[in-house]
Amino acid sequence: MRLLFLGDVVGRAGRDAVAERLPGLIARYKFDFVVVNGENASHGKGLIENHFQGLRDAGADIVTLGDHAFDQREALSYIEREPSLIRPINYAPGTPGRGAMLVEGRNGHRVLVVNALGRVFMPPIDDPFRAVEAALADAPLGEVADAVIVDFHTEATSEIQAMGHFLDGRASLVVGTHTHIPTADHRLLKGGTALMADAGMCGDFDSIIGTETEEPLNRFLTGIPNGRFTPAEGEATLCGVVVETDPRSGLATYVAPLRVGGVLAQALPDFPG
Numbered sequence: 001m002r003l004l005f006l007g008d009v010v011g012r013a014g015r016d017a018v019a020e021r022l023p024g025l026i027a028r029y030k031f032d033f034v035v036v037n038g039e040n041a042s043h044g045k046g047l048i049e050n051h052f053q054g055l056r057d058a059g060a061d062i063v064t065l066g067d068h069a070f071d072q073r074e075a076l077s078y079i080e081r082e083p084s085l086i087r088p089i090n091y092a093p094g095t096p097g098r099g100a101m102l103v104e105g106r107n108g109h110r111v112l113v114v115n116a117l118g119r120v121f122m123p124p125i126d127d128p129f130r131a132v133e134a135a136l137a138d139a140p141l142g143e144v145a146d147a148v149i150v151d152f153h154t155e156a157t158s159e160i161q162a163m164g165h166f167l168d169g170r171a172s173l174v175v176g177t178h179t180h181i182p183t184a185d186h187r188l189l190k191g192g193t194a195l196m197a198d199a200g201m202c203g204d205f206d207s208i209i210g211t212e213t214e215e216p217l218n219r220f221l222t223g224i225p226n227g228r229f230t231p232a233e234g235e236a237t238l239c240g241v242v243v244e245t246d247p248r249s250g251l252a253t254y255v256a257p258l259r260v261g262g263v264l265a266q267a268l269p270d271f272p273g
């Protein structure tokens, strides 16, 4: 199977880039399954239903979230009737929505997607390692699930690499989100799990992690808030990671970064065969 994961979509620039480029990428590379992190798609904070539908219409099979999951409070209600929207699995018991979903891809393959929040330089939250492990136990790779994708949303690259090694051989892809900066450590672990510490964002990189530079810079310089954060509106770079899996085991055989458009260096996959 060919899997595509796109990092945090930020504001209008990110949404426009996904709408304009994702359908063509799916057609060109024949992706069987697409996951998009949408936690910043609505003005940088959360995801309204209309913007969620836009990501789905562009080709996202599953949309994941993060620490901004419920910044737009309507997500607390529509997530209950949208099985293709998942929020971090390690929120408190009783939180609306699901943290993991097993769904059928375009060719009938079953894909388990899990979203979790980390705990390093992040607000306190339940143990993500045990929560993800429990979700994987319900739909083991190669038995129930043909592919397993884990979106681990956290600040520290060490924590994501730890999750990768923890799940090595049990997931097709473990990828970090949240920092908005794509890392260059994409690789296959010994057990066959593809790992990348951060997918990067789908947003305007002429910015500070997707935000117009003026107010974040002011806060770094003075420590005194003087306005709101506003998403930068220049052309976005679409950032993510692609994986090819062995159809029998579900483990990864190829991993590569994907960056298209905007000001970042471009990178396109070169699938073998």
Ligand SMILES: [Fe+2]
Binding pocket: 008, 039, 040, 066, 178, 179, 180
């Ligand atoms: Fe984000």
Ligand SMILES: [Fe+2]
Binding pocket: 039, 066, 067, 068, 153, 177, 178, 179
């Ligand atoms: Fe985040």
